[in-house]
Amino acid sequence: MNDARGFSAFPPQRAGARFATSWWGRAWIKAMEDTSLDQVLLRKGRTYAKIGRLGPITVSPGRIAAVADSEFDTVVRVEQLTDAEWERFLDQVAAKSGHIAALLDRDMPHDLVDAAEDAAVPLLPAVGDLEPECSCPDWGHPCQHAAALCYQVSWLLDADPFVLLLMRGRGERQLIEALQGRDVPDTAQAARGVPAAEAFAADVPPLPEPPPSDVPFAPPALEPGTGAGPVDVAALRVLAASAASRARELLVRGRLPELTEYQDRVRLAAEHDLDLGLETAVAAWRHGGADGLEVLESAWTPPRRDLARARALLEAGWEGERPPPIEAWRNRWTLGSLQLRYGRDGRWYPFVERDGGWWPAGPPERDPSALTHHLQGA
Template identity: 80%
Template sequence: MTAARGFAAFPPQRAGARFATSWWGLAWVKAMEDTSLDQGLLRKGRAYAKTGQVGPITVSPGRIAAVTESEYDTVVRVEQLTDAAWERFLDQVAAKSGHIAALLDRDMPHDLVEAAEDAAVPLLPAVGDLEPECSCPDWGHPCKHAAALCYQVSWLLDADPFVLLLMRGRGEQELLEALQGRQAPKRPAAAAAAGVPAVEALAAGVPALPEPPPVEVAFAPPVLDPAPGVDVAALGVLIASAAWRAREVLLHGRLPELSEYQDRVRLAADHDLDLGLEAAVRAWRYGGAHGLEVLEHAWTPPRQDLARSQALLEAGWEGEQPPPLQAWRNRWTLGPLQLRYGRDGRWYPFTRIEGEWWPAGPPERDPAALVSG
């Protein structure tokens, strides 16, 4: 049976500290938050998690557990994968050597999770997949103690995706041993028994080394001679851009669809072109097409997204009064700082320069992290 893993209690965190930063940790938090029907309990759960109200955490197949607020037994149950599902997952991991290397480097590749989903193996939890239990009298689902436990577990998942796999039923050592068995080369039984006599092996000599692999040469734009009516520098930029796009298609199979204007901004951002698009270029460098959209267009996000962000912002000031907020559609203004909510679920910071709002940094999913920074 897979052994449980214990983790020391997290100390109190600074105001504005973020929870999940990895994409799989964010998926864990989203599954818990989307299940909740009470934003107030989530807000209290974040405060409990940040102020150290959760004791040491035990992670074992199908459950995470801790004593919260020094007296309540809190458990969150996660459905374990079946043996057949584990076999399909191991097939996906073994199919690509980079998957094993990524997991050992404490990374969870997007394509591995997608391949597992295609094989009907759900690694990441969805809405309703987490079942909280707590000895407290609160009837919330989850209560503030279970929410605090889930928020702290997102830190564990950030540091080690094997924690997620353990919750699904198997630990790191067990998985690595299973993968090693799959990768071991198989020889016919007769050949394994007979072997090769040492005299014959020595007589064969040292075989020649194979040819070295081809060297990948970075693309270099051709040297173009000046010609009447031709902007040679601009033509070189276009050639470099076309080569980059071709390389992306070969590596990833597709490119994002960009309008003519978006592509012009991308070119200016990638090649330091002076096209009079300074604010747009800065927005693109911070957030790509999403960053450009929040610079130029306002929209009305879903109410639940704004409510969740409001709770995150308030949780960043435990015991303190948050700064006054002026809200209009997807734009929140807090004095000299403005936060704009993008369709990608992230908040983009803006600062006022000579009466206009300019992109001020990379986006965050937690607006409190931008304000505190």
């Protein structure tokens, strides 16, 4: 059984104190910041962390927790690894004696994390892997208290990577005991291979876990054949790469969105740099996929409460004077040379004027104020 680990509250830090000096600590912060819907709350979280507005921190499998401002219960949940994932991770640790020594020396080797990713074991969190909760009235994701907790936990991770492993489900003692009962693979036997009779007699192994969704996919190169014929090898290469990419997406997500013939043509042009005369549509797809394409090509009337919330976010996130007047029409807000379009997926998509029209200008955000920084001179 895993015991939770408690850590004393951090005192106020000196001016200029940094968060996360280790590479794995920085990866933790990046996952939290990339998930954030409000940069203002992140700034408040950094301030809260440095001035010591949180109480003692408790780390246990799947969660970290603290009391903020002496009254708010703040929790950040982290997905735990499955038993099968732990077995694959332990195989990677035991495969190289240096991995064990590094962990005991409170270091997280890059090659260990890379090997774990190759085995479909996500040690470091990615966007969306951290789920903040807080009893405060703020609906931010994360609120300033949860953000402060994540920033302070980066200091714990710097000092001891076993904190990350505990969040993923197993503590230091349990891991050490599991490693002590494991044999280092016989590399000489591995080089010799397995006799054919033994291989054919073995049961069919189960399929591996789906690959991590945040690792860029590069399909293998397709070598053209030597025979003559009417087949367009370049087109065949694109179709094969597209099929491999879609198969991987199906394996990771368990489903594929249904696309019209036009949407699929835009997808192919966007993913494989095809010149099909769809430049604006391709730009929209690259920023937001099918949702981005819909926002480009159709207008709709969002619920009033969504627009009211967006106006409040825009005013709260605007630094200095009030934002410029908004020319609103259905799901489209025009602020001078910038236009924000609200998608049915609950995100705002930025557009800029170009050649007499509106051009997709970047990825969407749930907080519209995050898209207006360049209007403020940022």
